[in-house]
Amino acid sequence: MKNPTIEGVIIQPLKIIADELGVVLHMLRNDDPVFEKFGEVYFSEIKPGSVKAWKRNKNQTQNLAVPSGEIDLVIYDDRQDSTTRDSLFNCTLGRPDHYSLIRIPPLLWYGFRGRGDAPSLIANCSSQPHDHATSEKIHPESDLIPYTWPT
Amino acid sequence: MKNPTIEGVIIQPLKIIADELGVVLHMLRNDDPVFEKFGEVYFSEIKPGSVKAWKRNKNQTQNLAVPSGEIDLVIYDDRQDSTTRDSLFNCTLGRPDHYSLIRIPPLLWYGFRGRGDAPSLIANCSSQPHDHATSEKIHPESDLIPYTWPT
Numbered sequence: 001m002k003n004p005t006i007e008g009v010i011i012q013p014l015k016i017i018a019d020e021l022g023v024v025l026h027m028l029r030n031d032d033p034v035f036e037k038f039g040e041v042y043f044s045e046i047k048p049g050s051v052k053a054w055k056r057n058k059n060q061t062q063n064l065a066v067p068s069g070e071i072d073l074v075i076y077d078d079r080q081d082s083t084t085r086d087s088l089f090n091c092t093l094g095r096p097d098h099y100s101l102i103r104i105p106p107l108l109w110y111g112f113r114g115r116g117d118a119p120s121l122i123a124n125c126s127s128q129p130h131d132h133a134t135s136e137k138i139h140p141e142s143d144l145i146p147y148t149w150p151t
Numbered sequence: 152m153k154n155p156t157i158e159g160v161i162i163q164p165l166k167i168i169a170d171e172l173g174v175v176l177h178m179l180r181n182d183d184p185v186f187e188k189f190g191e192v193y194f195s196e197i198k199p200g201s202v203k204a205w206k207r208n209k210n211q212t213q214n215l216a217v218p219s220g221e222i223d224l225v226i227y228d229d230r231q232d233s234t235t236r237d238s239l240f241n242c243t244l245g246r247p248d249h250y251s252l253i254r255i256p257p258l259l260w261y262g263f264r265g266r267g268d269a270p271s272l273i274a275n276c277s278s279q280p281h282d283h284a285t286s287e288k289i290h291p292e293s294d295l296i297p298y299t300w301p302t
Contacts, residue, residue: 021203022196022270029191029280038189040180041276043218045173052172067194068219068272119173121219121272125192129180 006077007084008105010034011091014065016099027065027101028125034103036061039128043121046071046114051140051149053111058134061127062104069120070094073102076109076145088147094120109138109145157228158235159256161185162242165216167250178216178252179276185254187212190279194272197222197265202291202300204262209285212278213255220271221245224253227260227296239298245271260289260296 012034017024028035039060046052046069053074064073074090092098092115104110114120128134140149163185168175179186190211197203197220204225215224225241243249243266255261265271279285291300 021201022198022265025194025196027192027194030189031280038181041178041192041274043176043178043274045176045218047173050172067196067274114173123192123194123218123274129182 005084005087006075006089006108007082008103009075009089009108010103011100013100016095025065025067025099027067027123028063034063034101037127039126040130041123041125042130043123045119045121046112047119048114048117051111051113053140053149054109054138054142054145055111056109056136057106059106059128059131060134061106062110063125064093064102064104065100065123066094066120067099067123068095069118070098070115071112071120071122072115073110073112074147075104076147078109078144079107111140111149113149156235157226157238157240157259158233159254160226160240160259161254162251164251167246176218176250178218178274179214185214185252188278190277191281192274192276193281194274196270196272197263198270199265199268202262202264204291204300205260205289205293205296206262207260207287208257210257210279210282211285212257213261214276215244215253215255216251216274217245217271218250218274219246220269221249221266222263222271222273223266224261224263225298226255227298229260229295230258262291262300264300
């Protein structure tokens with residue numbers, strides 16, 4: 001796991017509690033320093049090799065974890081006043097070796113690609129409920145972002 | 152899906168949004184009438200045929216959904232002042248046919264059993280962060296609860 005190189009992005013390892021009946025996986029508590037406000041919790045499944053990108057939201061902070069499977073996550077910063085403007089960040093999230101929480105502040109572009117040979121599940125505990133009016137989406141191969149997704 | 156027969160328990164169907172890259176699964180928003188307060192979101196995996204039971208919490212409301220796999224959930228009411236005291240409720244939760252949110256208020260005993268042939272994932276978005284001091288657990292075969300888990 002690389003250290004975040006994008007202003008406002010935080011990654012923190014999450015606990016997996018062993019249990020012979022099935023593990024328990026932490027994600028986010030209201031007393032965690034990374035927690036701001038609860039807007040919505042929902043899941044996005046991604047098929048192996050498929051790419052969901054690029055997305056950004058004007059207002060929402062996204063808090064992502066991957067409790068099932070594994071993904072490659074890429075973040076791109078084109079915020080005008082950011083100290084890390086034009087930076088790309090990528091990491092692997094998921095189980096068993098990369099079970100972490102990643103906080104993505106508003107206005108960053110992000111996308112992810114499913115790894116492995118089964119669908120992966122991304123949980124998002126965002127600071128505001130989803131609102132089409134504040135969400136944007138561009139094509140994964142858009143020239144606006146200097147990253148090429150593997151095929 | 153049976154209708155809840157236990158005071159304070161609510162089940163509501165959740166949306167699965169089709170997408171050829173992988174579905175999106177709703178769980179809980181802060182403007183949903185069932186939402187009280189955000190305490191914690193975490194996951195519990197359960198192996199096929201395994202039983203995690205019985206648990207109850209003095210203060211927490213549990214909001215459960217099963218975004219991966221399928222479980223049988225059983226709830227038992229021994230609350231002294233409940234209009235449904237001594238009632239048992241059971242239902243199947245999970246995908247593809249039973250993707251619902253279930254709200255379990257404090258002081259109810261509950262437990263679940265994994266179905267299918269792979270581990271299932273239970274998400275809990277509870278009203279308070281987990282606290283050992285307010286949590287209780289008794290053996291799945293305890294005589295205190297008139298329910299026998301299948302073996």
